[in-house]
Amino acid sequence: MAYIQFNDIPLDPSLTQERSQRVQRAQFGDGYSQVLTDGLNAEQETWQCQTPPLTYPEINSIESFFLEQKGQAISWIPPFSTKTFSKPFASGKLNLGYTNLSALTLTGFTRPANYTANLVTGVLTSATGASGISNGTAIPISLTLAAKNFLLSDGWTINTLSSAYARLSFSLTRVYV
Numbered sequence: 256m257a258y259i260q261f262n263d264i265p266l267d268p269s270l271t272q273e274r275s276q277r278v279q280r281a282q283f284g285d286g287y288s289q290v291l292t293d294g295l296n297a298e299q300e301t302w303q304c305q306t307p308p309l310t311y312p313e314i315n316s317i318e319s320f321f322l323e324q325k326g327q328a329i330s331w332i333p334p335f336s337t338k339t340f341s342k343p344f345a346s347g348k349l350n351l352g353y354t355n356l357s358a359l360t361l362t363g364f365t366r367p368a369n370y371t372a373n374l375v376t377g378v379l380t381s382a383t384g385a386s387g388i389s390n391g392t393a394i395p396i397s398l399t400l401a402a403k404n405f406l407l408s409d410g411w412t413i414n415t416l417s418s419a420y421a422r423l424s425f426s427l428t429r430v431y432v
Contacts (some may be wrong), residue, residue: 284337345390
């Protein structure tokens with residue numbers, strides 16, 4: 256019987272992630288509308304999670320962790336936190352769109368020789384001079400998101416499969432603490 260830490264919980268690959276951004280909209284009579292994000296932490300993220308069949312000692316280990324939290328935020332690195340894509344520099348800057356990064360690699364370029372990066376804001380700036388990255392250059396990017404804080408949304412459910420195995424289902428909602 257092994258103790259399972261929260262970030263090591265095996266999850267069914269069919270888990271669901273919902274992401275959205277809270278916005279405020281003012282609609283005017285002439286059809287014009289004005290939209291702005293609703294505060295600094297407008298991004299909402301919810302994960303519907305389910306484990307594959309686990310033994311009851313494994314389920315009990317996870318449940319023990321949930322009970323210990325007593326409604327406190329859980330620091331968690333969601334699955335698929337490593338992203339790869341390409342994006343071009345424009346006017347000497349590149350906004351990745353992702354924030355709070357734990358790792359960043361630009362294929363073929365090094366920091367700080369070719370660029371500087373703010374891993375909190377996800378904004379890159381080209382170095383000046385010949386070593387900088389030219390505008391319009393599409394850069395292959397690989398990044399890893401840092402752990403985020405989540406709360407158990409509605410508790411958890413243990414679904415019995417047999418006398419030895421069960422599945423654990425739970426939902427996590429991102430919080431900013």
